[in-house]
Amino acid sequence: MAKVVIIGIPGEAGLWLADLGAGTVKPLNPTGDLGTANDLRKAGGTFVKGVDLAVAVSSAQVALSGHVDG
Structure with a gap:
């Protein structure tokens, strides 16, 4: 199982x-x-491999509360 994740937002x-x-x-x-994948991402593309859940939230407090804000 992967223990390292590359993140771009x-x-x-x-x-x-x-x-991790x-x-x-x-x-x-x-x-x-x-x-190359990062250049595509910066142009608006999305690249996902080997991740089954990823959510961007506004703060750690929101994540720790169990909420997913929009």
Whole structure:
């Protein structure tokens, strides 16, 4: 099972590398195919692989409360 997730959200030019095992999140400078996917994402595309739930929320408080805001 994957323990590392690459995250990109609208309005954020860069990507983030979340290491679930280490409990860390760090900026990621994408290269190669990942750089190409990031360019498509910045142009409005969506790329999803190996993730079965992803939700962007306005704050950690919202997520911890169990709500999914719109």
